[in-house]
Amino acid sequence: MSEPPAQPSGLWSDDALWAARAIQFPVLFLDAQRRVHQANPAAQALAAKLVGDGRAESLVALVSDEQWAAALRDGYWKGIVRPDPQHPLALEIHCGQSPDTDHCLMVVLDISERDERQRQYAELQRTVDRLATAQEQLLRSEKMASIGQLAAGVAHEINNPIGYVGSNLGTLQDYSSALLSLVEKYHEVLFSENPQARRQEIVQARQQLDIDYILGDLPNLLSESREGIERVTKIVQDLKDFSRVGRDQKMQPADLLQGLDSTLNIVWNDLKYKVRLEKHYTSLPLVECLASEINQVFLNLLLNAGQAIEQRGTIVLASGCDDEEVWISVTDSGCGIPPEAMPHLFDPFFTTKPIGRGTGLGLAISYSIVAKHHGRIEVTSKVGQGSTFRVVLPIRQEPAQDPSETASPPSA
Ligand SMILES: Nc1ncnc2c1ncn2[C@@H]1O[C@H](COP(=O)(O)OP(=O)(O)OP(=O)(O)O)[C@@H](O)[C@H]1O
Numbered sequence: 258m259s260e261p262p263a264q265p266s267g268l269w270s271d272d273a274l275w276a277a278r279a280i281q282f283p284v285l286f287l288d289a290q291r292r293v294h295q296a297n298p299a300a301q302a303l304a305a306k307l308v309g310d311g312r313a314e315s316l317v318a319l320v321s322d323e324q325w326a327a328a329l330r331d332g333y334w335k336g337i338v339r340p341d342p343q344h345p346l347a348l349e350i351h352c353g354q355s356p357d358t359d360h361c362l363m364v365v366l367d368i369s370e371r372d373e374r375q376r377q378y379a380e381l382q383r384t385v386d387r388l389a390t391a392q393e394q395l396l397r398s399e400k401m402a403s404i405g406q407l408a409a410g411v412a413h414e415i416n417n418p419i420g421y422v423g424s425n426l427g428t429l430q431d432y433s434s435a436l437l438s439l440v441e442k443y444h445e446v447l448f449s450e451n452p453q454a455r456r457q458e459i460v461q462a463r464q465q466l467d468i469d470y471i472l473g474d475l476p477n478l479l480s481e482s483r484e485g486i487e488r489v490t491k492i493v494q495d496l497k498d499f500s501r502v503g504r505d506q507k508m509q510p511a512d513l514l515q516g517l518d519s520t521l522n523i524v525w526n527d528l529k530y531k532v533r534l535e536k537h538y539t540s541l542p543l544v545e546c547l548a549s550e551i552n553q554v555f556l557n558l559l560l561n562a563g564q565a566i567e568q569r570g571t572i573v574l575a576s577g578c579d580d581e582e583v584w585i586s587v588t589d590s591g592c593g594i595p596p597e598a599m600p601h602l603f604d605p606f607f608t609t610k611p612i613g614r615g616t617g618l619g620l621a622i623s624y625s626i627v628a629k630h631h632g633r634i635e636v637t638s639k640v641g642q643g644s645t646f647r648v649v650l651p652i653r654q655e656p657a658q659d660p661s662e663t664a665s666p667p668s669a
């Protein structure tokens with residue numbers, strides 16, 4: 258304790274002095290003139306730390322008259338003091354005035370570090386928010402990049418039906434003018450003076466216009482065209498579903514096999530020339546998920562499977578479930594993965610593909626999507642024989658689980 262000034266206060270009992278010494282908080286005992294009568298070791302230590310001389314009076318001198326007056330009036334004051342303009346201090350003062358005298362007890366706290374921690378926390382929070390936005394943008398751009406990769410294939414998939422629908426329309430136009438000519442002929446003959454005598458003309462017109470052939474071909478052309486239009490509508494719809502990304506989306510029950518088929522539809526043009534496809538689907542319950550993000554996982558796995566097959570090969574899609582989980586697997590008969598690459602599969606930017614072919618983000622993003630759904634991706638592979646990627650997802654998301662949390666990558 259610092260030496261009390263000339264006039265000892267005599268206001269603290271021995272017990273109170275003993276307690277003040279033991280207290281970890283800096284405690285000062287002042288009179289109305291702000292003279293220090295007692296200061297416990299914590300107050301002296303604080304003075305040494307903040308002012309450098311260990312004198313409780315220096316601690317008092319840090320605070321202006323108005324600030325002390327506010328502390329006395331309200332019992333509490335918190336604010337910044339600047340003994341050194343470069344290093345502002347945040348202080349908190351708790352004040353209790355004696356009911357009988359004009360003396361008061363003050364607890365002075367240096368909350369600079371607490372304030373600093375709050376500032377750091379706020380900064381950290383802002384960084385987390387920025388990272389979440391960046392991750393969303395990454396997800397979106399990866400998705401757009403894969404759509405870009407697929408654009409030529411998708412354009413072809415759309416062009417093909419549009420091509421034959423267009424050519425069918427040309428033929429249908431010819432057929433309809435032939436049919437209209439025949440109708441005209443009927444009309445002409447029917448309303449002539451002697452229709453009976455002119456029946457042969459109708460027979461000839463039918464032959465000339467090839468009406469029997471038209472009648473046989475017309476329903477086919479119409480149903481083929483309708484099919485083509487439906488196919489284009491489906492691809493456009495699949496693309497729309499696929500390109501949706503957003504933090505605000507809510508997990509909803511979805512049919513994963515339907516999602517897998519839609520995604521297959523988008524990549525099929527890239528695969529169809531070299532891949533024989535087998536589906537071993539077991540029907541699945543609806544799974545609570547962000548369907549468009551899970552479709553992105555399927556897309557990455559299907560693209561990887563296709564890229565692993567150099568000449569010709571097989572891709573097997575399979576599914577299964579138990580009471581808690583569902584799984585969907587993509588097995589290819591491609592090149593396989595060497596054991597030394599296995600631990601790195603889910604690392605961002607890990608790729609063995611030539612520049613321009615792979616960015617190494619497909620599996621990293623798939624991993625984070627599946628982790629967000631509290632699921633996992635299991636991998637088995639044999640060099641020269643092929644690989645299986647199995648996505649396992651819980652059927653229901655626990656309400657208490659935070660969907661934004663992520664886990665560390667699995668050891669493949
Ligand atoms: N089915 C597979 N067969 C063999 N190797 C695979 C298979 N799937 C992934 N890999 C290996 O894992 C690496 C990382 O895959 P990932 O999908 O993350 O990136 P990428 O396909 O190289 O590039 P991106 O997907 O960004 O276009 C691949 O480069 C490849 O070496």
Ligand SMILES: [Mg+2]
Binds near residue numbers: 557560618619
């Ligand atoms: Mg990939």
